[in-house]
Amino acid sequence: MRTRPPLAALAPYLWLLVFFALPFALVVKLSLSDTVLAMPPYAPQLDFAAGSAGLKSFFAALDLETYRRLASDDLYLASYFSSLRLAGLATVILALVGYPIAYGIARCSDGARQVLVMALILPFWTSFLIRIYAWIAILKPAGLLNQALASVGLPPLTILNTEAGVLVGLVYAYLPFMVLPLYAVLERQDESLIEAAEDLGCTPTGAFWRVTFPLSLPGLAAGALICFIPMVGEFVIPDLLGGSETLMLGRTIWNEFFANRDWPAASAVAVALLVSLLVPIVLYQRQQAKVLGR
Amino acid sequence: MDTGPDRAVTSKPHVGAVRSGFAPWEDPQARPLVRFEAVTKRFDGEIAVDAASLDIHEREFFALLGPSGCGKTTLMRMLAGFETPDEGRILLDGQDIAGLPPHRRPVHMMFQSYALFPHLSVARNVAFGLRAQGLGKREITDRVEEMLALVKLEGMGGRKPHQLSGGQRQRVALARAIAPKPRILLLDEPLAALDRKLREDTQFELMGLQHSLGMTFLIVTHDREEAMVVADRIAVMRAGRIAQVGRPAEVYEAPANRYVADFIGDVNLFEGRVEAAEGGVVRLGSPEAPQGFTGFVETSHAIGSQAWIAVRPEKMRLHLDPPPAGPNRLGGRVADIGYLGDWTTYVVEVAPGRTVRAACANTARTVERPIARDDAIWLTFAPDAGVVLVE
Numbered sequence A: 001m002r003t004r005p006p007l008a009a010l011a012p013y014l015w016l017l018v019f020f021a022l023p024f025a026l027v028v029k030l031s032l033s034d035t036v037l038a039m040p041p042y043a044p045q046l047d048f049a050a051g052s053a054g055l056k057s058f059f060a061a062l063d064l065e066t067y068r069r070l071a072s073d074d075l076y077l078a079s080y081f082s083s084l085r086l087a088g089l090a091t092v093i094l095a096l097v098g099y100p101i102a103y104g105i106a107r108c109s110d111g112a113r114q115v116l117v118m119a120l121i122l123p124f125w126t127s128f129l130i131r132i133y134a135w136i137a138i139l140k141p142a143g144l145l146n147q148a149l150a151s152v153g154l155p156p157l158t159i160l161n162t163e164a165g166v167l168v169g170l171v172y173a174y175l176p177f178m179v180l181p182l183y184a185v186l187e188r189q190d191e192s193l194i195e196a197a198e199d200l201g202c203t204p205t206g207a208f209w210r211v212t213f214p215l216s217l218p219g220l221a222a223g224a225l226i227c228f229i230p231m232v233g234e235f236v237i238p239d240l241l242g243g244s245e246t247l248m249l250g251r252t253i254w255n256e257f258f259a260n261r262d263w264p265a266a267s268a269v270a271v272a273l274l275v276s277l278l279v280p281i282v283l284y285q286r287q288q289a290k291v292l293g294r
Numbered sequence B: 001m002d003t004g005p006d007r008a009v010t011s012k013p014h015v016g017a018v019r020s021g022f023a024p025w026e027d028p029q030a031r032p033l034v035r036f037e038a039v040t041k042r043f044d045g046e047i048a049v050d051a052a053s054l055d056i057h058e059r060e061f062f063a064l065l066g067p068s069g070c071g072k073t074t075l076m077r078m079l080a081g082f083e084t085p086d087e088g089r090i091l092l093d094g095q096d097i098a099g100l101p102p103h104r105r106p107v108h109m110m111f112q113s114y115a116l117f118p119h120l121s122v123a124r125n126v127a128f129g130l131r132a133q134g135l136g137k138r139e140i141t142d143r144v145e146e147m148l149a150l151v152k153l154e155g156m157g158g159r160k161p162h163q164l165s166g167g168q169r170q171r172v173a174l175a176r177a178i179a180p181k182p183r184i185l186l187l188d189e190p191l192a193a194l195d196r197k198l199r200e201d202t203q204f205e206l207m208g209l210q211h212s213l214g215m216t217f218l219i220v221t222h223d224r225e226e227a228m229v230v231a232d233r234i235a236v237m238r239a240g241r242i243a244q245v246g247r248p249a250e251v252y253e254a255p256a257n258r259y260v261a262d263f264i265g266d267v268n269l270f271e272g273r274v275e276a277a278e279g280g281v282v283r284l285g286s287p288e289a290p291q292g293f294t295g296f297v298e299t300s301h302a303i304g305s306q307a308w309i310a311v312r313p314e315k316m317r318l319h320l321d322p323p324p325a326g327p328n329r330l331g332g333r334v335a336d337i338g339y340l341g342d343w344t345t346y347v348v349e350v351a352p353g354r355t356v357r358a359a360c361a362n363t364a365r366t367v368e369r370p371i372a373r374d375d376a377i378w379l380t381f382a383p384d385a386g387v388v389l390v391e
């Protein structure tokens, strides 16, 4: 006798249909439309009253014009590559900062570990915006950082409204997402593997590079992808800490949507971003499947 | 029924079987490869190893045997360098190795969990210690091939550990530990994860390997049969202390105390008081046997002191008709019979609630007078069959 799947098995499909597939279809449709000076500011619109003829003319009016415009305009390409570069750079910094933290926590006693993991997540209990505004207060020309530098006789730094400001914000905001997956693999690593390596003649440092580090690569990959993907499309951090100089896709989309009222362009940028992020997302999925398959 | 004629008692008998003439521990001049000197280890005040002293000689196959939690692994880990003794010294080749980190000790360990590196192939696992020694590429490849052939894993070098069976993993761990030619190989319950048949085969393979490599092996186990099969000598441990060290036959046939007698196989213990002790013969008075017990001893015993006589079940003789009166004679009723094919174990109730075990080898296919449950029966044993214990 076959058991029927419970209704709950449908829940994820339903959710994804309502909150991902339908909105995404709308965005794709928008990106294929043309800008018009009207309300709403795009054409064509589906005319149900016209029946199948209306449907035909609707589809006939959709085209790739907007994408052609994006590809030929340096501004879009520049902000696209600038986003990838900043997110990539931030990911590298996150790895360099996050690895020692994760390693340190994993080496602590049981009690200390719980406290440290908790402390790592604790800042998330205050509003994200407040924390970013706090960074403005720290980084601004007469802010806390420069006051501290001045008090020890060092020249002031210009960080706010530069790419450095964006990187500070990204690294700060995404650190837990790098540390937690790394911590997860380091913490469950079998201690006897390190002992075996030392037993076979490795110094503690040698054992780290030959055993601990290679075995933690899945955690590093997971952390890097979890951080990199949303950082590419990040809007709030570049907007508040990067000033007008910093080009990032999140800001470009916002500008097209609200400043230029160019909804098709904004949608096309969003679709292009998603498609280009599919590559790392698929890589991540593959890698996760491999880890779980063990 | 009689299991055999009385054995002629020689004046200076050998205890049990001697496997070979290899016995460097009997030479007082010989310097042991490893010497534990009153080594003590505590964890948070709890004593794990208690003033353990032990000598292990070059080319010896030495077993640490004891129940779970008695400190076997801890003793071994102190030799490997993963734990530091609180008191006492450990000498390797006469040198105190305190302060030497694990990676500088010429001692390799085969871990209970095997601890194979999951990200490395079988060949690279085996090569791990060789690379750390700084050997050349060619040498490493040759030696890995040699090791894989030795443990019968030719052609498996490219596999990852998770693609191997438990038995194959065990052999990779073994190859990895012996590849860099340690002075002494430590094996922590190496066969615990294998099924019975494979375990028995592997025991003999281990012995062959140890012999052909001429290496010193220290094995930890809580399986007494395993220890008896593989080891030249066994140290029986109890709650952190070394209870006895000796050849398998010595710890079996001449246990030093009741604990060892009981731990190394089945034993019947008869309690009594020393009534006479002269000329190497002790007589114990006991309410269990009408004429008491007699046994041969090498040490002296004070008259009136408490003592036990320990007799292995296979050294008890069963009689269907009352044997002539004398010492070492008990009457009883058969309470249970366990037929094992090669052996039959009889549980005989000699007093209400008090049972004695006797084991008989089934040397013939047929018996004239079978023994059944509730049959009245008599048990005897020869004076040299029992060991007199005071502890």
Ligand SMILES: Nc1ncnc2c1ncn2[C@@H]1O[C@H](COP(=O)(O)OP(=O)(O)OP(=O)(O)O)[C@@H](O)[C@H]1O
Binding pocket: B043, B044, B047, B048, B066, B067, B068, B069, B070, B071, B072, B073, B074, B075, B222
């Ligand atoms: N790292 C440790 N911290 C605290 N106590 C420990 C530690 N290692 C061992 N012990 C304790 O020391 C005692 C001896 O442990 P050990 O592992 O040497 O036993 P064992 O004879 O190897 O037992 P088993 O046969 O179960 O492996 C045990 O009581 C154990 O709880």
Ligand SMILES: [Mg+2]
Binding pocket: B072, B073, B074, B188
């Ligand atoms: Mg153990």
